Amino acid sequence: MSEHVVVVGGGMVAHRFVEALTARDTGSAFHVTVVAEEDRAPYDRVGLSAFFSGSTPEDLTLGAPGLWESPGTTLRTGSRAVSLDREGQCVTTADGTRLAYDHLVLATGSYAWVPPVPGADLAGVFVYRTIDDVIALRDWVVRRAAELGRPVRGAVIGGGLLGLEAAGAVVGLGAECTVVEFAPRLMALQVDEGGGHALRRTIEAMGVDVRLGTASERIEADADGRVAGLRLSGEEDPLPVDVVVFATGVRPRDELAGAAGLPTGARGGVVVDEGCRTPDPLIWAIGEVACIEGRCLGLVAPGYTMAEIAVDRLLGGDATFPGADLSTKLKLLGVDVASFGDAFATTPGALELVHSDPVAGVYKKLVVTDDARTLLGGVLVGDASAYASLRPMVGAELGADPGLWLLPENAGAARPQVDLPAEAAVCSCNNVTVGAVRDAVTDHQCHDVAAVKACTRAGTSCGSCIPLVKKIMGAEMAKAGVIVSTALCEHVGLSRAELFNAVMVSELRTFSEILTRFGTGRGCDICKPVIASILASLYDEHVLAGDRAALQDTNDRYMANLQKDGTYSVVPRVPGGEILPEQLVLIGRIAQDYGLYTKITGGQRIDLFGARLEQLPGIWQRLVDGGMESGHAYGKSLRTVKSCVGSSWCRFGVQDSVGMAVLLELRYRGLRSPHKIKLGVSGCARECAEARGKDVGLIATENGWNIYVGGNGGFTPRHAELLVEDVDDATAIAIIDRYLVYYVRTADRLQRTAPWQQEHEGGLDRIREIVVDDALGIAADLEAHMARHVDDYEDEWAAVLRDPVRLRQFSSFVNAPDAADPTLAYVTERGQRRPATAAERAAGGTSSGPVLIAPTTLEVRS
Amino acid sequence: MTAVADRLTRVHICSYDDLTPELGVAAIVGGEQVAVFRLADGRVFAVSNLCPFSGAAVISRGITGSRGDVPTISSPVYKQVFSLVDGRCLDTVDKSPLPGHGPDLVVHTVSVDDGRVTIDLLGS
Numbered sequence: 003m004s005e006h007v008v009v010v011g012g013g014m015v016a017h018r019f020v021e022a023l024t025a026r027d028t029g030s031a032f033h034v035t036v037v038a039e040e041d042r043a044p045y046d047r048v049g050l051s052a053f054f055s056g057s058t059p060e061d062l063t064l065g066a067p068g069l070w071e072s073p074g075t076t077l078r079t080g081s082r083a084v085s086l087d088r089e090g091q092c093v094t095t096a097d098g099t100r101l102a103y104d105h106l107v108l109a110t111g112s113y114a115w116v117p118p119v120p121g122a123d124l125a126g127v128f129v130y131r132t133i134d135d136v137i138a139l140r141d142w143v144v145r146r147a148a149e150l151g152r153p154v155r156g157a158v159i160g161g162g163l164l165g166l167e168a169a170g171a172v173v174g175l176g177a178e179c180t181v182v183e184f185a186p187r188l189m190a191l192q193v194d195e196g197g198g199h200a201l202r203r204t205i206e207a208m209g210v211d212v213r214l215g216t217a218s219e220r221i222e223a224d225a226d227g228r229v230a231g232l233r234l235s236g237e238e239d240p241l242p243v244d245v246v247v248f249a250t251g252v253r254p255r256d257e258l259a260g261a262a263g264l265p266t267g268a269r270g271g272v273v274v275d276e277g278c279r280t281p282d283p284l285i286w287a288i289g290e291v292a293c294i295e296g297r298c299l300g301l302v303a304p305g306y307t308m309a310e311i312a313v314d315r316l317l318g319g320d321a322t323f324p325g326a327d328l329s330t331k332l333k334l335l336g337v338d339v340a341s342f343g344d345a346f347a348t349t350p351g352a353l354e355l356v357h358s359d360p361v362a363g364v365y366k367k368l369v370v371t372d373d374a375r376t377l378l379g380g381v382l383v384g385d386a387s388a389y390a391s392l393r394p395m396v397g398a399e400l401g402a403d404p405g406l407w408l409l410p411e412n413a414g415a416a417r418p419q420v421d422l423p424a425e426a427a428v429c430s431c432n433n434v435t436v437g438a439v440r441d442a443v444t445d446h447q448c449h450d451v452a453a454v455k456a457c458t459r460a461g462t463s464c465g466s467c468i469p470l471v472k473k474i475m476g477a478e479m480a481k482a483g484v485i486v487s488t489a490l491c492e493h494v495g496l497s498r499a500e501l502f503n504a505v506m507v508s509e510l511r512t513f514s515e516i517l518t519r520f521g522t523g524r525g526c527d528i529c530k531p532v533i534a535s536i537l538a539s540l541y542d543e544h545v546l547a548g549d550r551a552a553l554q555d556t557n558d559r560y561m562a563n564l565q566k567d568g569t570y571s572v573v574p575r576v577p578g579g580e581i582l583p584e585q586l587v588l589i590g591r592i593a594q595d596y597g598l599y600t601k602i603t604g605g606q607r608i609d610l611f612g613a614r615l616e617q618l619p620g621i622w623q624r625l626v627d628g629g630m631e632s633g634h635a636y637g638k639s640l641r642t643v644k645s646c647v648g649s650s651w652c653r654f655g656v657q658d659s660v661g662m663a664v665l666l667e668l669r670y671r672g673l674r675s676p677h678k679i680k681l682g683v684s685g686c687a688r689e690c691a692e693a694r695g696k697d698v699g700l701i702a703t704e705n706g707w708n709i710y711v712g713g714n715g716g717f718t719p720r721h722a723e724l725l726v727e728d729v730d731d732a733t734a735i736a737i738i739d740r741y742l743v744y745y746v747r748t749a750d751r752l753q754r755t756a757p758w759q760q761e762h763e764g765g766l767d768r769i770r771e772i773v774v775d776d777a778l779g780i781a782a783d784l785e786a787h788m789a790r791h792v793d794d795y796e797d798e799w800a801a802v803l804r805d806p807v808r809l810r811q812f813s814s815f816v817n818a819p820d821a822a823d824p825t826l827a828y829v830t831e832r833g834q835r836r837p838a839t840a841a842e843r844a845a846g847g848t849s850s851g852p853v854l855i856a857p858t859t860l861e862v863r864s
Numbered sequence: 865m866t867a868v869a870d871r872l873t874r875v876h877i878c879s880y881d882d883l884t885p886e887l888g889v890a891a892i893v894g895g896e897q898v899a900v901f902r903l904a905d906g907r908v909f910a911v912s913n914l915c916p917f918s919g920a921a922v923i924s925r926g927i928t929g930s931r932g933d934v935p936t937i938s939s940p941v942y943k944q945v946f947s948l949v950d951g952r953c954l955d956t957v958d959k960s961p962l963p964g965h966g967p968d969l970v971v972h973t974v975s976v977d978d979g980r981v982t983i984d985l986l987g988s
Contacts, residue, residue: 043963060963068966452958492931514904524904526929527938527945552886556925556940564940568920615925816889816900817877825897825914825921840919840962
């Protein structure tokens with residue numbers, strides 16, 4: 003007979019408790035019931051603001067969904083515990099249900115505290131705590147903006163962590179925003195005065211009004227009882243506002259425990275010992291409701307620790323609370339803010355090292371011991387890149403000059419390399435130490451990040467520690483003499499570059515021959531697209547020729563770009579961004595006829611979204627008839643050549659950037675590469691085409707072109723570096739030919755030009771020797787390769803349209819070739835359609851929300 | 865009894881020669897979307913076409929392959945890998961399926977008689 007654990011509260015900490023209990027209770031000694039007040043499964047409250055960047059409530063749901071389906075767990079959503087009977091060992095919920103427990107875990111968290119300001123109960127006043135709060139805030143702002151016909155004015159009361167989050171949300175909704183804070187600086191609990199100043203400057207530069215050292219006296223209403231103004235102390239006129247958000251702190255929800263006679267702390271919270279147990283041996287309290295070591299902790303990391311401790315104790319362990327790590331790292335309104343250790347230098351004799359760059363909005367402070375050797379804590383605002391390395395170092399000697407840590411990451415001076423102590427925490431969300439990561443590599447043979455994550459749980463919550471995990475893993479593997487395998491996958495033991503050469507030398511032309519000769523098995527989704535790309539680079543045959551269709555990722559297979567709902571986007575080529583009016587009209591007509599969503603891309607082209615598989619040939623036919631062709635906005639290939647207007651129209655242009663961009667785009671169109679590549683051409687040093695953000699960028703000079711290489715956007719953006727200066731058109735093209743082919747032949751799978759260049763032996767200097775000075779004597783070969791590509795190019799769309807066999811692959815269903823996918827559903831937004839979210843589908847268009855459009859109403863008109 | 869079930873759930877979808885080796889197709893069977901694959905060795909498999917991680921009906925457009933001896937299909941959206949034999953998700957790519965979905969694909973019985981490919985929805 004298993005014992006019954008009742009958990010009151012359904013937040014993040016409750017979720018972690020159940021997850022840990024299910025994982026560790028292998029003998030099924032316990033079954034657990036969670037009483038959750040909200041109508042949803044536990045979700046990521048820390049990530050609430052992601053809601054405003056398009057996430058749905060479902061996206062925020064925590065953990066594996068199977069958790070609540072296992073027989074040992076019951077989740078009662080929409081259920082509130084109203085009384086606790088300790089003698090009878092049962093909890094009663096609002097609907098009268100009595101839940102008997104053997105063990106009770108209080109995880110009721112906190113509520114948003116609203117100070118007693120007159121008018122705090124008006125329509126248009128919100129708090130920022132739950133998904134429902136956030137939805138209500140969003141709906142209000144959207145509705146008021148429509149009613150008022152102007153941007154909504156918002157005020158957020160509270161300039162702490164949550165207040166700045168809320169301000170970000172309000173601004174994200176298109177509203178104006180004022181942050182009102184009683185303290186003389188922002189985030190007073192986490193950052194010091196200098197940090198607060200830097201934060202304020204940066205936030206004000208984003209258009210958010212900041213009022214410090216002032217209190218809210220009263221919220222005023224309009225004739226209809228809605229928020230209209232906010233009166234601040236010491237100010238004559240009220241601030242005109244249409245919405246007010248209170249972010250003035252949280253208070254523990256300890257009323258259940260208090261009423262049952264359990265002791266509570268001076269500032270609230272259920273008092274527990276270091277094992278998270280209340281004086282009643284059957285009752286635990288964890289998370290924000292617990293008063294541990296005399297205080298309540300409003301961060302999720304210590305809450306998770308408490309959850310793990312309670313589970314350990316239930317299972318007979320003796321884990322104790324190790325003390326709270328109150329470090330925080332956040333991106334508020336796009337500004338990095340981090341605070342760790344003794345951030346306010348309260349240790350006797352502590353020294354503060356400060357670097358402040360008001361122009362860049364960066365403030366960094368390290369707190370060290372009086373001998374300047376041991377790190378005690380720090381504050382980072384504007385650039386928190388050193389946080390992951392520094393936080394685990396608290397209490398350890400910094401080694402070299404601590405000041406080096408304050409410099410920007412790429413200031414030239416390398417940050418000191420230090421050996422982290424084994425007990426230092428890497429992942430504070432899950433309490434994983436450096437030692438645990440090292441053990442995973444050495445004792446458990448985890449040789450990639452995924453394996454380390456699975457083994458230690460490091461990096462599975464917020465993910466900010468993954469770069470550090472990678473670094474420790476790499477160092478440990480190097481120490482153990484483990485060579486990181488360059489094998490493509492279980493079928494091919496060669497690296498991409500090796501395979502490229504092998505295929506080139508052997509002159510094999512089919513996947514099955516190549517795999518038989520250089521690999522084993524049947525291939526997979528890793529090696530198949532790589533081989534398809536190599537064949538495309540070497541032979542310039544159609545991507546669907548021979549047995550190749552089955553090797554291609556969906557984008558190359560259907561020559562369009564797969565979107566989230568399974569439809570595709572179509573992008574016709576617009577070389578250099580130069581387009582005829584007739585072609586603009588044609589694209590617009592096609593979009594109207596097929597009901598496609600249209601958007602100008604970041605690469606100066608026009609993207610048509612929502613085309614179904616079976617519609618692609620019809621759309622292409624009309625584009626091809628109008629003189630347009632495939633834009634290769636799919637696959638790993640040349641995407642676009644961005645350009646500014648250049649000398650033909652611009653007052654400042656010194657070269658014809660449009661002409662050069664058109665020339666380059668037509669030259670390299672269809673070129674398959676390890677990663678997608680983009681080029682840019684700017685007509686003068688003003689750099690309007692942002693050419694230094696591209697894999698290859700040309701910037702005009704009085705004397706010709708400067709060529710930059712290895713730039714990109716993506717996850718870790720990089721500026722391109724100068725390869726050669728002041729070259730004429732012909733030389734520029736020869737050098738770009740060589741650079742691109744050399745990259746195509748030697749880079750790893752999915753490796754962008756930037757890391758390729760960085761990891762190339764001898765770096766950019768060596769690449770320059772090879773592609774500019776021809777140190778290896780292969781320049782002519784590289785140019786010949788590109789010349790072949792240019793000569794053999796054919797429009798892939800037109801080729802499919804001419805081939806009835808390939809066309810058959812564009813059927814929706816083998817037994818109903820023209821039927822529309824019945825699972826597609828759309829809503830209109832700002833006059834165009836987009837895929838319906840899960841919630842909108844569930845509502846079926848019957849609610850007051852956006853109208854659901856069934857796909858059948860969008861059939862082709864022609 | 866069986867005859868009634870047969871009529872409702874056994875659906876001929878195409879001829880065997882319509883299937884290109886290693887290149888999936890989608891079919892509609894009794895209102896349900898099924899992804900059908902003919903492997904290079906001649907075996908034919910059918911699984912649900914709906915990707916449980918993205919909600920898009922696109923499994924037929926994935927890339928076939930193998931993990932050890934197990935023939936597999938990878939979803940084209942987020943690249944999860946599934947066994948074609950029992951539908952099990954072999955690599956979740958660190959993602960969770962959508963709420964209301966398990967990680968695995970439903971497997972359907974498929975038979976080839978006289979060059980005709982038939983799907984039996986009951987046989988899953």
